[in-house]
Amino acid sequence: MINRKLLLSAVIIMFIVSGAATAYMYLRPHGRTVEIESGGRILYTIDLDREKDREIVIEYEGRKNTVVISSGDICVREADCPDHVCIRTGWLSKAGGPIVCLPNRLVIRYKEGGGLDAAAG
Protein backbone atom coordinates (compact mmCIF):
# COMPACT_ATOMS: atom_id res chain seq x y z
CA MET A 1 0.00 0.00 0.00
CA ILE A 2 2.85 2.33 0.81
CA ASN A 3 4.27 1.46 -2.56
CA ARG A 4 1.02 2.37 -4.23
CA LYS A 5 0.89 5.75 -2.45
CA LEU A 6 4.43 6.44 -3.54
CA LEU A 7 3.58 5.57 -7.10
CA LEU A 8 0.50 7.77 -7.00
CA SER A 9 2.45 10.78 -5.74
CA ALA A 10 5.09 10.14 -8.38
CA VAL A 11 2.33 10.09 -10.98
CA ILE A 12 0.84 13.34 -9.65
CA ILE A 13 4.24 15.03 -9.69
CA MET A 14 4.77 13.88 -13.27
CA PHE A 15 1.37 15.32 -14.19
CA ILE A 16 2.28 18.67 -12.67
CA VAL A 17 5.74 18.79 -14.26
CA SER A 18 4.57 17.84 -17.72
CA GLY A 19 1.57 20.15 -17.41
CA ALA A 20 3.86 23.02 -16.52
CA ALA A 21 6.13 22.13 -19.43
CA THR A 22 3.15 22.17 -21.79
CA ALA A 23 1.96 25.50 -20.41
CA TYR A 24 5.47 26.92 -20.80
CA MET A 25 5.69 25.79 -24.42
CA TYR A 26 2.38 27.49 -25.17
CA LEU A 27 2.82 30.62 -23.13
CA ARG A 28 6.48 31.59 -23.53
CA PRO A 29 7.00 34.73 -25.60
CA HIS A 30 7.02 34.03 -29.32
CA GLY A 31 8.22 35.93 -32.32
CA ARG A 32 11.57 37.20 -31.07
CA THR A 33 13.34 34.88 -33.46
CA VAL A 34 15.41 36.58 -36.11
CA GLU A 35 17.00 35.28 -39.28
CA ILE A 36 20.30 36.45 -40.67
CA GLU A 37 20.42 35.93 -44.41
CA SER A 38 23.53 36.45 -46.52
CA GLY A 39 23.70 36.06 -50.28
CA GLY A 40 20.28 34.39 -50.33
CA ARG A 41 21.11 31.78 -47.65
CA ILE A 42 19.90 31.83 -44.07
CA LEU A 43 23.08 31.58 -42.00
CA TYR A 44 21.64 31.99 -38.52
CA THR A 45 18.28 31.65 -36.84
CA ILE A 46 18.53 33.28 -33.43
CA ASP A 47 16.08 33.52 -30.55
CA LEU A 48 16.90 36.96 -29.15
CA ASP A 49 15.33 36.10 -25.79
CA ARG A 50 17.88 33.33 -25.23
CA GLU A 51 20.94 34.47 -27.12
CA LYS A 52 24.00 35.59 -25.16
CA ASP A 53 25.56 38.94 -26.00
CA ARG A 54 27.98 38.39 -28.84
CA GLU A 55 29.38 39.58 -32.14
CA ILE A 56 29.02 37.75 -35.42
CA VAL A 57 31.18 38.69 -38.38
CA ILE A 58 29.53 37.85 -41.70
CA GLU A 59 31.56 37.82 -44.86
CA TYR A 60 30.20 38.15 -48.37
CA GLU A 61 32.59 38.20 -51.33
CA GLY A 62 35.38 39.37 -49.03
CA ARG A 63 33.36 42.21 -47.49
CA LYS A 64 32.35 42.13 -43.84
CA ASN A 65 29.47 43.17 -41.62
CA THR A 66 29.78 42.94 -37.86
CA VAL A 67 26.46 42.03 -36.28
CA VAL A 68 26.05 42.69 -32.56
CA ILE A 69 23.60 41.02 -30.20
CA SER A 70 23.27 42.85 -26.92
CA SER A 71 20.65 42.37 -24.19
CA GLY A 72 18.21 40.76 -26.60
CA ASP A 73 18.62 43.35 -29.35
CA ILE A 74 20.42 43.04 -32.66
CA CYS A 75 22.08 45.55 -34.99
CA VAL A 76 24.90 45.96 -37.48
CA ARG A 77 27.79 47.78 -35.80
CA GLU A 78 30.45 47.83 -38.49
CA ALA A 79 30.34 47.32 -42.23
CA ASP A 80 32.73 47.82 -45.09
CA CYS A 81 29.98 48.79 -47.50
CA PRO A 82 30.02 52.29 -49.00
CA ASP A 83 26.69 53.65 -47.74
CA HIS A 84 26.36 52.26 -44.17
CA VAL A 85 22.57 52.18 -44.45
CA CYS A 86 22.66 48.93 -42.44
CA ILE A 87 24.43 50.63 -39.51
CA ARG A 88 22.14 53.64 -39.60
CA THR A 89 19.05 51.44 -39.45
CA GLY A 90 20.06 50.88 -35.81
CA TRP A 91 18.53 48.16 -33.66
CA LEU A 92 16.14 45.80 -35.40
CA SER A 93 12.63 46.90 -34.48
CA LYS A 94 9.33 45.07 -34.70
CA ALA A 95 7.72 48.28 -35.84
CA GLY A 96 10.29 48.92 -38.55
CA GLY A 97 11.47 47.00 -41.58
CA PRO A 98 14.36 44.54 -41.78
CA ILE A 99 18.01 45.61 -41.54
CA VAL A 100 19.36 45.40 -45.07
CA CYS A 101 22.89 45.84 -46.41
CA LEU A 102 22.38 45.86 -50.16
CA PRO A 103 26.02 45.83 -51.28
CA ASN A 104 26.80 42.89 -49.01
CA ARG A 105 23.49 41.10 -49.62
CA LEU A 106 22.79 40.91 -45.88
CA VAL A 107 19.31 40.86 -44.38
CA ILE A 108 18.38 40.64 -40.69
CA ARG A 109 14.66 40.22 -40.09
CA TYR A 110 12.14 38.87 -37.62
CA LYS A 111 11.02 35.38 -38.56
CA GLU A 112 7.43 36.22 -37.70
CA GLY A 113 6.21 39.78 -37.93
CA GLY A 114 5.19 41.61 -34.78
CA GLY A 115 2.13 43.81 -34.71
CA LEU A 116 2.88 45.04 -38.21
CA ASP A 117 2.78 43.29 -41.57
CA ALA A 118 5.31 45.66 -43.15
CA ALA A 119 6.76 49.15 -42.81
CA ALA A 120 6.81 51.84 -45.49
CA GLY A 121 9.82 54.09 -45.95
Added chain:
Amino acid sequence: MAISRAVSLGTAVLALLPMLWTSGCSKAGESAVSAAEDGGPQSISVFAMDTYMQLTAYDGQKSAALSQAKDEVERLEKLWSVTDEGSEIYRLDHSGGEPAEISDETAELIAFGMELNELTGGAFDISLYPVLSEWGFTNGDYKIPSEERLSELLKNVDSSRIELSGNAAVLPDGMSIDLGALGKGETGDRITEIFRANGVSSALLDLGGNIQVIGSKPDGSPWKIGIKSPWGEGSVAKLEVRDCCVITSGGYERFFEGGDGEIYWHILDPKTGYPAKNGILSATVIGKSGRLCDGLSTSLFVLGEEGAKKLWRERGDFDMILITEDGRLIMTEGIAGEVSLYEEFSGLETEVMSRD
Protein backbone atom coordinates in the same frame (compact mmCIF):
# COMPACT_ATOMS: atom_id res chain seq x y z
CA MET B 1 -1.61 -6.58 -5.89
CA ALA B 2 -1.41 -7.46 -9.55
CA ILE B 3 -4.49 -5.40 -10.22
CA SER B 4 -3.23 -2.37 -8.30
CA ARG B 5 0.06 -2.58 -10.16
CA ALA B 6 -1.80 -2.58 -13.42
CA VAL B 7 -3.80 0.44 -12.25
CA SER B 8 -0.60 2.26 -11.28
CA LEU B 9 0.97 1.49 -14.61
CA GLY B 10 -2.11 2.72 -16.38
CA THR B 11 -2.03 5.94 -14.36
CA ALA B 12 1.64 6.37 -15.11
CA VAL B 13 0.94 6.07 -18.83
CA LEU B 14 -1.83 8.64 -18.48
CA ALA B 15 0.55 10.93 -16.61
CA LEU B 16 3.02 10.72 -19.45
CA LEU B 17 0.41 11.75 -22.01
CA PRO B 18 0.86 15.51 -21.51
CA MET B 19 4.55 15.00 -22.21
CA LEU B 20 3.64 13.32 -25.45
CA TRP B 21 1.45 16.30 -26.30
CA THR B 22 4.32 18.61 -25.53
CA SER B 23 6.65 16.85 -27.92
CA GLY B 24 3.69 16.57 -30.30
CA CYS B 25 3.70 20.37 -30.38
CA SER B 26 6.84 20.68 -32.40
CA LYS B 27 5.50 17.97 -34.72
CA ALA B 28 2.39 20.05 -35.25
CA GLY B 29 4.64 23.04 -35.92
CA GLU B 30 6.57 21.14 -38.57
CA SER B 31 3.46 20.00 -40.35
CA ALA B 32 2.15 23.56 -40.23
CA VAL B 33 5.25 24.59 -42.15
CA SER B 34 4.80 21.93 -44.78
CA ALA B 35 1.08 22.68 -44.89
CA ALA B 36 2.10 26.25 -45.54
CA GLU B 37 3.47 25.08 -48.87
CA ASP B 38 0.00 24.03 -49.96
CA GLY B 39 -2.46 25.94 -47.84
CA GLY B 40 -0.61 28.80 -46.14
CA PRO B 41 1.37 31.76 -47.41
CA GLN B 42 4.36 31.49 -49.72
CA SER B 43 7.09 34.10 -50.08
CA ILE B 44 10.17 34.86 -52.07
CA SER B 45 12.80 37.50 -51.60
CA VAL B 46 14.74 39.13 -54.40
CA PHE B 47 17.61 41.61 -54.49
CA ALA B 48 16.79 43.78 -57.47
CA MET B 49 16.50 47.43 -58.54
CA ASP B 50 18.85 48.46 -55.77
CA THR B 51 16.52 47.14 -53.07
CA TYR B 52 15.50 44.06 -51.15
CA MET B 53 12.05 42.83 -52.16
CA GLN B 54 9.83 40.38 -50.28
CA LEU B 55 6.71 39.08 -51.98
CA THR B 56 4.15 37.00 -50.08
CA ALA B 57 1.04 35.40 -51.56
CA TYR B 58 -1.63 33.96 -49.28
CA ASP B 59 -3.94 32.21 -51.74
CA GLY B 60 -4.43 31.33 -55.43
CA GLN B 61 -1.72 29.77 -57.58
CA LYS B 62 1.05 30.96 -55.27
CA SER B 63 4.06 29.20 -56.77
CA ALA B 64 3.19 30.23 -60.30
CA ALA B 65 2.42 33.81 -59.22
CA LEU B 66 5.72 34.14 -57.35
CA SER B 67 7.92 32.66 -60.05
CA GLN B 68 6.29 34.79 -62.76
CA ALA B 69 6.68 37.85 -60.53
CA LYS B 70 10.38 37.13 -60.03
CA ASP B 71 10.88 36.74 -63.80
CA GLU B 72 9.07 40.04 -64.38
CA VAL B 73 11.21 41.87 -61.79
CA GLU B 74 14.35 40.57 -63.46
CA ARG B 75 13.09 41.45 -66.94
CA LEU B 76 12.18 45.02 -65.93
CA GLU B 77 15.48 45.48 -64.14
CA LYS B 78 17.33 44.51 -67.33
CA LEU B 79 15.20 47.00 -69.24
CA TRP B 80 15.61 49.95 -66.88
CA SER B 81 19.00 49.57 -65.21
CA VAL B 82 21.16 52.69 -65.63
CA THR B 83 24.40 50.76 -65.28
CA ASP B 84 23.72 47.58 -67.29
CA GLU B 85 25.10 48.22 -70.78
CA GLY B 86 22.39 46.05 -72.31
CA SER B 87 19.48 48.02 -70.86
CA GLU B 88 17.21 50.31 -72.86
CA ILE B 89 17.89 53.19 -70.48
CA TYR B 90 21.66 52.76 -70.82
CA ARG B 91 21.34 52.78 -74.61
CA LEU B 92 19.12 55.86 -74.46
CA ASP B 93 21.50 57.65 -72.07
CA HIS B 94 24.38 56.98 -74.45
CA SER B 95 22.54 57.77 -77.68
CA GLY B 96 24.28 61.14 -78.13
CA GLY B 97 21.09 62.94 -79.12
CA GLU B 98 20.15 60.35 -81.76
CA PRO B 99 16.75 58.61 -81.79
CA ALA B 100 16.68 55.29 -79.96
CA GLU B 101 14.19 52.46 -80.20
CA ILE B 102 12.54 51.57 -76.89
CA SER B 103 9.89 49.06 -75.80
CA ASP B 104 6.26 49.95 -75.08
CA GLU B 105 6.69 49.70 -71.31
CA THR B 106 9.77 51.93 -71.28
CA ALA B 107 8.08 54.51 -73.53
CA GLU B 108 5.01 54.49 -71.33
CA LEU B 109 6.99 54.98 -68.11
CA ILE B 110 9.04 57.82 -69.60
CA ALA B 111 5.80 59.46 -70.74
CA PHE B 112 4.42 59.07 -67.23
CA GLY B 113 7.58 60.65 -65.79
CA MET B 114 7.14 63.60 -68.14
CA GLU B 115 3.49 63.98 -67.10
CA LEU B 116 4.52 64.04 -63.45
CA ASN B 117 7.17 66.64 -64.24
CA GLU B 118 4.47 68.88 -65.66
CA LEU B 119 2.00 68.14 -62.87
CA THR B 120 4.52 69.04 -60.15
CA GLY B 121 5.86 72.11 -61.88
CA GLY B 122 9.28 70.50 -62.22
CA ALA B 123 9.61 69.11 -58.68
CA PHE B 124 9.86 65.65 -60.20
CA ASP B 125 12.37 65.04 -62.98
CA ILE B 126 13.66 61.75 -64.38
CA SER B 127 16.61 63.58 -65.97
CA LEU B 128 18.14 64.48 -62.58
CA TYR B 129 20.33 61.38 -62.65
CA PRO B 130 23.70 63.05 -63.47
CA VAL B 131 23.24 65.39 -60.48
CA LEU B 132 22.36 62.54 -58.15
CA SER B 133 25.42 60.72 -59.41
CA GLU B 134 27.66 63.78 -58.87
CA TRP B 135 26.67 63.81 -55.18
CA GLY B 136 27.61 60.13 -54.99
CA PHE B 137 24.10 58.97 -54.08
CA THR B 138 24.22 56.35 -56.82
CA ASN B 139 27.36 54.59 -55.57
CA GLY B 140 27.92 55.73 -51.97
CA ASP B 141 30.99 57.79 -52.89
CA TYR B 142 29.53 60.94 -51.31
CA LYS B 143 30.80 64.46 -51.92
CA ILE B 144 29.46 67.99 -52.04
CA PRO B 145 29.74 69.20 -55.64
CA SER B 146 30.88 72.73 -56.41
CA GLU B 147 28.22 75.23 -57.41
CA GLU B 148 29.77 75.62 -60.86
CA ARG B 149 29.62 71.89 -61.42
CA LEU B 150 25.98 71.76 -60.30
CA SER B 151 24.86 74.62 -62.54
CA GLU B 152 26.73 73.00 -65.42
CA LEU B 153 24.89 69.70 -64.84
CA LEU B 154 21.52 71.39 -64.29
CA LYS B 155 21.62 72.71 -67.86
CA ASN B 156 20.80 69.19 -69.00
CA VAL B 157 18.06 68.60 -66.46
CA ASP B 158 14.61 69.11 -67.96
CA SER B 159 12.60 66.05 -68.89
CA SER B 160 10.07 68.12 -70.85
CA ARG B 161 12.71 68.30 -73.60
CA ILE B 162 12.57 64.56 -74.22
CA GLU B 163 10.98 63.77 -77.57
CA LEU B 164 8.81 60.71 -77.51
CA SER B 165 6.85 59.31 -80.41
CA GLY B 166 5.66 55.73 -80.33
CA ASN B 167 8.65 53.52 -79.72
CA ALA B 168 11.23 56.14 -80.60
CA ALA B 169 12.77 58.46 -78.03
CA VAL B 170 15.25 61.28 -78.45
CA LEU B 171 17.15 62.62 -75.45
CA PRO B 172 18.90 65.94 -75.99
CA ASP B 173 22.67 65.36 -76.15
CA GLY B 174 24.09 65.46 -72.63
CA MET B 175 20.88 64.39 -70.90
CA SER B 176 20.68 61.12 -68.91
CA ILE B 177 17.54 59.69 -67.42
CA ASP B 178 16.83 57.17 -64.70
CA LEU B 179 13.45 55.61 -63.97
CA GLY B 180 14.47 54.74 -60.40
CA ALA B 181 11.88 57.04 -58.82
CA LEU B 182 9.05 55.26 -60.67
CA GLY B 183 10.40 51.81 -61.46
CA LYS B 184 9.64 50.14 -58.15
CA GLY B 185 6.07 51.46 -58.12
CA GLU B 186 5.51 50.33 -61.70
CA THR B 187 7.03 46.92 -60.90
CA GLY B 188 4.64 46.61 -57.94
CA ASP B 189 1.70 47.36 -60.26
CA ARG B 190 2.85 44.66 -62.67
CA ILE B 191 3.35 42.11 -59.90
CA THR B 192 -0.16 42.97 -58.66
CA GLU B 193 -1.52 42.17 -62.15
CA ILE B 194 0.42 38.90 -62.30
CA PHE B 195 -0.82 37.90 -58.85
CA ARG B 196 -4.44 38.64 -59.71
CA ALA B 197 -4.16 36.71 -62.98
CA ASN B 198 -3.04 33.74 -60.88
CA GLY B 199 -6.05 33.99 -58.61
CA VAL B 200 -4.18 35.62 -55.71
CA SER B 201 -6.62 37.76 -53.72
CA SER B 202 -4.49 38.30 -50.61
CA ALA B 203 -0.86 39.35 -50.87
CA LEU B 204 1.78 41.64 -49.44
CA LEU B 205 4.49 43.15 -51.63
CA ASP B 206 7.38 44.90 -49.90
CA LEU B 207 9.61 46.36 -52.58
CA GLY B 208 12.34 47.84 -50.41
CA GLY B 209 9.90 49.77 -48.22
CA ASN B 210 7.41 50.45 -51.02
CA ILE B 211 4.40 48.54 -49.77
CA GLN B 212 1.65 47.33 -52.08
CA VAL B 213 -1.10 45.07 -50.76
CA ILE B 214 -3.69 42.98 -52.56
CA GLY B 215 -7.05 42.50 -50.82
CA SER B 216 -6.99 42.06 -47.08
CA LYS B 217 -5.23 39.63 -44.78
CA PRO B 218 -6.42 36.01 -45.08
CA ASP B 219 -8.63 36.47 -42.00
CA GLY B 220 -10.35 39.43 -43.67
CA SER B 221 -8.74 42.08 -41.46
CA PRO B 222 -6.82 45.01 -42.98
CA TRP B 223 -3.04 44.95 -43.45
CA LYS B 224 -1.14 46.83 -40.77
CA ILE B 225 1.58 48.97 -42.28
CA GLY B 226 4.03 51.06 -40.26
CA ILE B 227 5.19 54.49 -41.35
CA LYS B 228 8.89 54.44 -40.52
CA SER B 229 10.18 57.05 -38.15
CA PRO B 230 12.41 59.66 -39.80
CA TRP B 231 14.19 60.07 -36.45
CA GLY B 232 15.46 56.52 -35.97
CA GLU B 233 14.24 53.00 -35.35
CA GLY B 234 10.67 51.80 -35.57
CA SER B 235 7.54 53.42 -36.88
CA VAL B 236 5.72 56.62 -36.00
CA ALA B 237 2.26 55.38 -36.86
CA LYS B 238 0.32 52.34 -37.94
CA LEU B 239 -1.88 52.42 -40.99
CA GLU B 240 -4.66 49.88 -41.67
CA VAL B 241 -5.29 49.36 -45.37
CA ARG B 242 -6.73 47.05 -48.01
CA ASP B 243 -5.97 46.88 -51.72
CA CYS B 244 -3.61 49.81 -52.03
CA CYS B 245 -0.07 51.13 -52.15
CA VAL B 246 1.72 52.88 -49.29
CA ILE B 247 4.90 54.53 -50.50
CA THR B 248 7.15 56.78 -48.43
CA SER B 249 10.05 59.03 -49.39
CA GLY B 250 12.26 60.38 -46.66
CA GLY B 251 15.60 62.09 -46.35
CA TYR B 252 16.56 59.58 -43.65
CA GLU B 253 16.71 56.76 -46.19
CA ARG B 254 20.05 57.79 -47.68
CA PHE B 255 22.20 60.66 -46.53
CA PHE B 256 25.68 61.68 -45.46
CA GLU B 257 27.22 64.25 -43.18
CA GLY B 258 29.37 66.74 -45.06
CA GLY B 259 32.70 68.11 -43.81
CA ASP B 260 30.71 71.19 -42.79
CA GLY B 261 28.62 69.12 -40.34
CA GLU B 262 25.47 69.52 -42.46
CA ILE B 263 23.27 66.57 -43.40
CA TYR B 264 22.88 66.03 -47.13
CA TRP B 265 20.17 63.62 -48.26
CA HIS B 266 19.41 61.92 -51.55
CA ILE B 267 16.16 63.64 -52.47
CA LEU B 268 17.31 66.57 -54.59
CA ASP B 269 15.42 69.59 -55.80
CA PRO B 270 15.68 69.57 -59.63
CA LYS B 271 15.66 73.37 -59.62
CA THR B 272 18.71 73.84 -57.40
CA GLY B 273 20.51 70.49 -57.58
CA TYR B 274 20.75 70.55 -53.76
CA PRO B 275 18.94 68.30 -51.29
CA ALA B 276 15.31 69.39 -51.01
CA LYS B 277 14.93 70.97 -47.57
CA ASN B 278 11.43 72.30 -47.54
CA GLY B 279 10.35 71.37 -44.04
CA ILE B 280 9.34 67.76 -44.72
CA LEU B 281 11.12 64.75 -43.19
CA SER B 282 8.99 62.10 -44.84
CA ALA B 283 6.14 62.04 -47.33
CA THR B 284 3.87 59.00 -47.65
CA VAL B 285 1.42 58.61 -50.50
CA ILE B 286 -1.46 56.15 -50.31
CA GLY B 287 -3.35 55.25 -53.47
CA LYS B 288 -4.26 52.62 -56.04
CA SER B 289 -1.42 53.12 -58.54
CA GLY B 290 2.06 52.17 -57.42
CA ARG B 291 3.88 54.28 -59.96
CA LEU B 292 1.80 57.34 -59.11
CA CYS B 293 2.40 56.88 -55.37
CA ASP B 294 6.10 56.26 -55.99
CA GLY B 295 6.56 59.38 -58.13
CA LEU B 296 4.34 61.53 -55.93
CA SER B 297 6.07 60.64 -52.66
CA THR B 298 9.33 62.07 -54.03
CA SER B 299 7.46 65.04 -55.53
CA LEU B 300 5.66 65.96 -52.30
CA PHE B 301 8.92 65.78 -50.37
CA VAL B 302 10.46 68.25 -52.82
CA LEU B 303 7.38 70.50 -52.99
CA GLY B 304 7.19 71.02 -49.23
CA GLU B 305 4.05 71.34 -47.12
CA GLU B 306 2.25 74.07 -49.03
CA GLY B 307 2.99 72.65 -52.48
CA ALA B 308 1.98 69.17 -51.35
CA LYS B 309 -1.31 70.44 -49.90
CA LYS B 310 -2.07 72.33 -53.09
CA LEU B 311 -1.40 69.30 -55.26
CA TRP B 312 -3.60 67.13 -53.03
CA ARG B 313 -6.47 69.62 -53.32
CA GLU B 314 -6.15 69.63 -57.11
CA ARG B 315 -6.18 65.84 -57.47
CA GLY B 316 -8.59 63.29 -56.14
CA ASP B 317 -6.56 60.15 -56.60
CA PHE B 318 -4.32 59.88 -53.53
CA ASP B 319 -4.06 60.38 -49.79
CA MET B 320 -0.93 61.52 -47.98
CA ILE B 321 0.83 61.62 -44.63
CA LEU B 322 3.52 64.25 -44.17
CA ILE B 323 5.90 64.35 -41.22
CA THR B 324 7.39 67.81 -40.82
CA GLU B 325 10.66 69.03 -39.38
CA ASP B 326 8.80 70.91 -36.65
CA GLY B 327 7.17 67.69 -35.39
CA ARG B 328 3.76 67.69 -37.04
CA LEU B 329 1.99 64.81 -38.74
CA ILE B 330 -0.32 66.04 -41.47
CA MET B 331 -2.77 63.57 -43.00
CA THR B 332 -5.59 63.81 -45.46
CA GLU B 333 -9.18 63.00 -44.55
CA GLY B 334 -9.40 59.86 -46.67
CA ILE B 335 -6.81 58.04 -44.58
CA ALA B 336 -6.93 59.82 -41.20
CA GLY B 337 -9.38 57.29 -39.74
CA GLU B 338 -6.98 54.43 -40.45
CA VAL B 339 -3.93 56.02 -38.82
CA SER B 340 -2.95 55.40 -35.20
CA LEU B 341 0.13 56.96 -33.65
CA TYR B 342 2.52 54.87 -31.56
CA GLU B 343 2.77 55.92 -27.95
CA GLU B 344 6.36 57.17 -28.22
CA PHE B 345 5.17 59.60 -30.87
CA SER B 346 1.93 60.70 -29.23
CA GLY B 347 3.58 64.08 -28.66
CA LEU B 348 3.43 64.82 -32.39
CA GLU B 349 0.87 67.42 -33.31
CA THR B 350 -1.60 65.88 -35.77
CA GLU B 351 -3.46 67.79 -38.42
CA VAL B 352 -6.20 66.39 -40.66
CA MET B 353 -6.73 68.05 -44.03
CA SER B 354 -10.18 68.13 -45.55
CA ARG B 355 -11.09 69.06 -49.07
CA ASP B 356 -13.21 72.13 -48.40
